Amino acid sequence: MASGIQEITYYEHELNIRRVIEEQASLQNVDAALNICDLSSVERKYNLWVKYLPRITPYYAVKCNDDPMIVKVLAELGAGFDCASKNEVKLVLGLDVAPERIIFANPCRPVSHLEYAQQHRVANGTVDNEFEIYKLHKHYPQSNLIVRFKSEAKEAQCPLGDKFGCDADADATALMLLAKALDLKVTGTSFHVGSGCSELEAYDRAIKKAKNIFKFGELLGYDMNFLDIGGGFPGSDDGKFQKIAEIVNTSVQRHFPDDRVQIIAEPGRFFVAAAYTLVCKIHAKREVRNEAGKLDTIMYYLNDGVYGSFNCILYDHQVVTPEHYLDESAAFPEFKSLIWGPSCDALDKISEDLRLPNLNRGDLIGFPNMGAYTVPIASPFNGFEVPRTLYFRAM
Numbered sequence: 008m009a010s011g012i013q014e015i016t017y018y019e020h021e022l023n024i025r026r027v028i029e030e031q032a033s034l035q036n037v038d039a040a041l042n043i044c045d046l047s048s049v050e051r052k053y054n055l056w057v058k059y060l061p062r063i064t065p066y067y068a069v070k071c072n073d074d075p076m077i078v079k080v081l082a083e084l085g086a087g088f089d090c091a092s093k094n095e096v097k098l099v100l101g102l103d104v105a106p107e108r109i110i111f112a113n114p115c116r117p118v119s120h121l122e123y124a125q126q127h128r129v130a131n132g133t134v135d136n137e138f139e140i141y142k143l144h145k146h147y148p149q150s151n152l153i154v155r156f157k158s159e160a161k162e163a164q165c166p167l168g169d170k171f172g173c174d175a176d177a178d179a180t181a182l183m184l185l186a187k188a189l190d191l192k193v194t195g196t197s198f199h200v201g202s203g204c205s206e207l208e209a210y211d212r213a214i215k216k217a218k219n220i221f222k223f224g225e226l227l228g229y230d231m232n233f234l235d236i237g238g239g240f241p242g243s244d245d246g247k248f249q250k251i252a253e254i255v256n257t258s259v260q261r262h263f264p265d266d267r268v269q270i271i272a273e274p275g276r277f278f279v280a281a282a283y284t285l286v287c288k289i290h291a292k293r294e295v296r297n298e299a300g301k302l303d304t305i306m307y308y309l310n311d312g313v314y315g316s317f318n319c320i321l322y323d324h325q326v327v328t329p330e331h332y333l334d335e336s337a338a339f340p341e342f343k344s345l346i347w348g349p350s351c352d353a354l355d356k357i358s359e360d361l362r363l364p365n366l367n368r369g370d371l372i373g374f375p376n377m378g379a380y381t382v383p384i385a386s387p388f389n390g391f392e393v394p395r396t397l398y399f400r401a402m
């Protein structure tokens with residue numbers, strides 16, 4: 008098998024996590040946590056995208072989850088890719104994706120990464136400052152410059168505007184003038200409203216600004232033909248996605264009615280969040296009592312924590328939802344509970360103030376929606392293994 012390509016188990020109808028766990032008897036004997044990845048969920052999300060945003064080609068943001076199995080499924084479905092580094096570009100090209108289906112969407116790249124892009128003819132790349140323009144002039148003058156401007160949602164899980172994006176008026180025009188003076192080619196513009204965007208009108212505001220940038224580019228004689236509306240789409244709330252799609256469709260119809268303009272987006276969490284369920288095992292447990300000796304909280308220690316997959320709590324501001332796998336038909340009394348990760352660090356806290364039945368050492372706890380910004384960031388801190396992944400797909 009090619010590097011990173013794993014076996015897939017096929018299922019009929021729906022993937023039943025409880026059944027997978029029961030069938031994976033080996034789980035009971037293994038001390039590493041397990042990711043259950045449903046590749047059909049990625050496919051369903053792709054079909055949802057095509058249905059609701061037919062004019063906009065999704066370029067999957069590889070940084071969100073760079074598992075080659077995920078990238079392969081999306082490549083086969085016809086998605087493009089947003090890559091942040093040479094290694095991400097390499098991964099995507101290694102799956103026989105044409106360079107035109109890649110955007111190097113990191114406005115600040117090391118020279119060796121740019122040289123790699125040039126060698127492999129990955130021409131589209133974002134830029135938001137004059138130093139990068141001089142760098143491109145020296146190291147990749149034939150590339151297509153996509154000017155990234157800042158236009159943030161009022162509310163987002165992870166805002167990005169402090170780090171990237173030029174001012175959409177004065178700076179964007181100055182950058183295009185500089186590009187013109189250096190004989191570089193500007194072909195379009197891009198923005199990112201913030202990951203996990205909660206202010207849906209932000210897309211309309213940004214698309215309107217993009218139109219002005221297009222107009223200025225055209226005044227300079229550029230063939231402006233590429234609009235990139237970034238990421239920010241929800242991972243598990245498909246109703247919210249449909250609302251965003253409505254806003255985006257109306258806005259592009261108003262500001263970019265010309266079909267000659269290629270419109271792409273860079274969705275990350277949209278495709279992968281819901282595809283993963285992380286199954287952890289309780290390897291230790293402690294009861295905390297108050298001064299009168301009465302039980303206050305039951306604390307559980309799991310085999311994955313904030314230095315592993317649950318880094319998403321720290322970096323991605325995720326709220327994770329545990330589910331137990333005790334007999335569904337029985338009613339269990341619930342207790343105030345707290346869940347810790349395995350390391351010796353007290354920062355390694357997964358969830359608190361929960362109500363859970365009295366679980367035992369060896370019991371499993373599952374966490375749905377764990378596919379985004381988890382896998383590529385997890386580290387084996389304190390010597391605890393990062394989870395392995397099993398892949399499933401509908402027949």
Ligand SMILES: Cc1ncc(COP(=O)(O)O)c(C=O)c1O
Pocket residue numbers: 068071089112113167199201202203237238239240273274275276277
């Ligand atoms: C440039 C860029 N594009 C796309 C994404 C993906 O965003 P999301 O997962 O919100 O779709 C990110 C996330 O950080 C990003 O930085």
